[in-house]
Amino acid sequence: MMNTQQLMDIWQKNQWGLYENDTHGVVGFGGPLTTERLVEAYSVGVFPWPQNNELIWFCPNERGVLFFNELKIHKRLQRKYKNSNYTYKLNTSFSQVIQECAKAPRRGQSGTWITSEMLNAYEKLFERGHILCFECWKGDELVGGLYGVVTLSKKKKITYFSGESVFGSQSDVSKFCLIKCIEHLQSEGCQWMDIQMVTKLTEDFGGRYISRPRFLSLIIEN
DSSP states (O other): OOOHHHHHHHHHHTTOOOOTTOSSOEEEEOOOOOHHHHHHHHHTTOEEOOBTTBOEEEOOSEEEEEEGGGOOOOHHHHHHHHHOOOEEEESSOHHHHHHHHHHSOOTTOSSOSOOHHHHHHHHHHHHTTOEEEEEEEETTEEEEEEEEEEEEOTTSOEEEEEEEEEEESSTTHHHHHHHHHHHHHHHTTOOEEEEESOOHHHHHTTOEEEEHHHHHHHHHHO
């Protein structure tokens, strides 16, 4: 279990620090996008989000989370999920999933933050076992996927999961991927997941914002 001082020591080591009067939670710029730095970043609540070709590191003032005891899944969606003829797989086609996520159009966004540098970095992160990738298949066709970074304890237990991106090429498939992700995390003993920002998808499931201190306390508690 990490304590507050250890968390702050890692921030200082990586030259992360809250910028005065910043309302977005920027904690750093640039630096190497290595597996080691990514693992360390997520372990203390920091994640990279490139913007305008610049690598920026964030720990938002308000953090999106989904507490599983507050989960909202409408009965109609539950029926569609249970009665669908899709096949779900874990960690079999991460490269394809992240590439599809990079291509997926996003409301209010003209491009993608999943740059070639991010693609390469997260491929290496996946190879080291720090990514969970949930896939939805219709026969041999990948029709949806969700991936995120998993932070592990020394005993290889999940500390927390940070959802990164999702896509679905058919109706409700992105929702089905999120349900499958939640089911897996619950089976591993997790009680919540990091969603970074609350989107329409995660809000419908009960996602909400909490303060940065509260979020960091959740990490320390785990």
